[in-house]
Amino acid sequence: MKDKMVSVIIPMYNVADYIEQCLTSILTQTYSNIELILIDDGSTDDTLNIAEIITKDSNNTKIYSIIN
Numbered sequence: 001m002k003d004k005m006v007s008v009i010i011p012m013y014n015v016a017d018y019i020e021q022c023l024t025s026i027l028t029q030t031y032s033n034i035e036l037i038l039i040d041d042g043s044t045d046d047t048l049n050i051a052e053i054i055t056k057d058s059n060n061t062k063i064y065s066i067i068n
Helices: 019-027 045-057
Strands: 006-012 034-040 061-065
Touching: 006 019, 006 045, 019 034, 019 045, 034 045, 045 061
Parallel strands: 006 034, 034 061
Antiparallel strands: none
């Protein structure tokens, strides 16, 4: 039986100090069938840039950026 897909949705708004630890924790899980959906709500700090750098090699990540 195939492992079921788990979707993790992370809303982001000005969390540059915390997003690296959050994403690293999720991306290093032993369960491999994870879809990561990041939604940036118009952050004015480096949140979006940090998220893009950390997930650049991840094939199961989608980043959406919207204007707050």
